Amino acid sequence: MNASRTPSPGTTAFIGGGNMARSLIGGLVAAGTDPAAIRVAEPDATARESLSSDFGVAVFADAAAAVEGADTWFFAVKPQVMRDVCAALSAVAQAQRPVVVSIAAGITSTQLDRWLGGGLPVVRTMPNTPALLGAGVTGLFANAAVDTAGRARAEALLSAAGETVWIEDETRMDAVTAVSGSGPAYVFLLAEAMEDAAKAQGLPDDAARTLVLQTVLGAARMLVESGEAPAELRRRVTSPGGTTQAAIETFEAGGLRTLVGAAIANATRRGGELSAAND
Numbered sequence: 606m607n608a609s610r611t612p613s614p615g616t617t618a619f620i621g622g623g624n625m626a627r628s629l630i631g632g633l634v635a636a637g638t639d640p641a642a643i644r645v646a647e648p649d650a651t652a653r654e655s656l657s658s659d660f661g662v663a664v665f666a667d668a669a670a671a672v673e674g675a676d677t678w679f680f681a682v683k684p685q686v687m688r689d690v691c692a693a694l695s696a697v698a699q700a701q702r703p704v705v706v707s708i709a710a711g712i713t714s715t716q717l718d719r720w721l722g723g724g725l726p727v728v729r730t731m732p733n734t735p736a737l738l739g740a741g742v743t744g745l746f747a748n749a750a751v752d753t754a755g756r757a758r759a760e761a762l763l764s765a766a767g768e769t770v771w772i773e774d775e776t777r778m779d780a781v782t783a784v785s786g787s788g789p790a791y792v793f794l795l796a797e798a799m800e801d802a803a804k805a806q807g808l809p810d811d812a813a814r815t816l817v818l819q820t821v822l823g824a825a826r827m828l829v830e831s832g833e834a835p836a837e838l839r840r841r842v843t844s845p846g847g848t849t850q851a852a853i854e855t856f857e858a859g860g861l862r863t864l865v866g867a868a869i870a871n872a873t874r875r876g877g878e879l880s881a882a883n884d
């Protein structure tokens with residue numbers, strides 16, 4: 606445990622130091638946040654050691670020790686353990702009145718507030734793994750107890766991971782999770798399928814990998830940098846009667862749009878189930 610620093614206002618305690626917390630902490634420190642203002646509770650000793658040595662943050666095995674004096678509590682544990690983790694901290698939460706931020710899929714601001722004893726400002730957020738590169742996007746919802754300073758605090762924490770989008774209706778946070786939280790995996794799945802197809806067409810493994818990766822990167826950059834709609838960019842690749850048209854017709858005939866819609870609807874539904882199952 607590294608408890609040598611004295612917490613002060615502006616200190617954030619991360620509860621859970623796993624994959625997402627690590628990405629977000631790395632982004633914050635890279636963006637100039639003083640590591641002394643970050644405290645992390647993480648049960649795994651190896652993960653604690655690497656957070657401490659890589660980023661210089663204070664690490665703790667015990668969440669109650671990590672939150673001491675921190676005015677923002679950032680919950681980055683799995684939805685399945687959130688209730689117990691919050692319950693163990695509720696007395697301190699009521700005494701300390703932190704701004705609560707969560708990245709857990711499905712878990713609602715009402716549940717977090719209830720488990721922490723009630724009456725707290727809670728910002729429910731949904732980042733994604735490109736946060737690791739500062740290229741993520743996060744949807745944020747603030748409950749009625751969050752003031753302007755609390756919103757700014759949450760936004761500052763998440764903006765180190767990339768773009769931020771405020772969502773006014775919390776019932777839409779499961780859709781945010783389904784679109785952008787899980788979304789990187791859909792792009793990775795497409796890349797996997799394209800790489801397999803490239804090899805099936807006789808391309809060597811390394812050529813298949815490079816062709817797919819650079820195609821995904823180039824297409825993503827065009828989407829972001831050109832200012833054009835996806836449909837227009839697609840139209841420009843698709844010569845009438847050409848190769849792209851043959852592929853697109855195959856995707857459409859196979860019901861790609863319906864399949865994507867069903868996948869995102871299922872992910873959205875699962876968010877609601879995570880909330881109910883862990884209440």
Ligand SMILES: NC(=O)C1=CN([C@@H]2O[C@H](COP(=O)(O)OP(=O)(O)OC[C@H]3O[C@@H](n4cnc5c(N)ncnc54)[C@H](OP(=O)(O)O)[C@@H]3O)[C@@H](O)[C@H]2O)C=CC1
Nearest residue numbers: 620621622623624625646647681682683684708709710732
């Ligand atoms: N992965 C993703 O793409 C995204 C994930 N999320 C959300 O982020 C959250 C974390 O996910 P992710 O980082 O992938 O998961 P991880 O399992 O990598 O991280 C969670 C960490 O919390 C630790 N932990 C468990 N119990 C406690 C406790 N009582 N006190 C402190 N730490 C504890 C776990 O330790 P141990 O393993 O030893 O139990 C683990 O290291 C989830 O709620 C998920 O829904 C949100 C957006 C995207």
Ligand SMILES: O=C(O)[C@@H]1CCC=N1
Nearest residue numbers: 710782785786787788
């Ligand atoms: O799959 C999950 O449940 C988490 C939330 C979004 C991305 N990963």
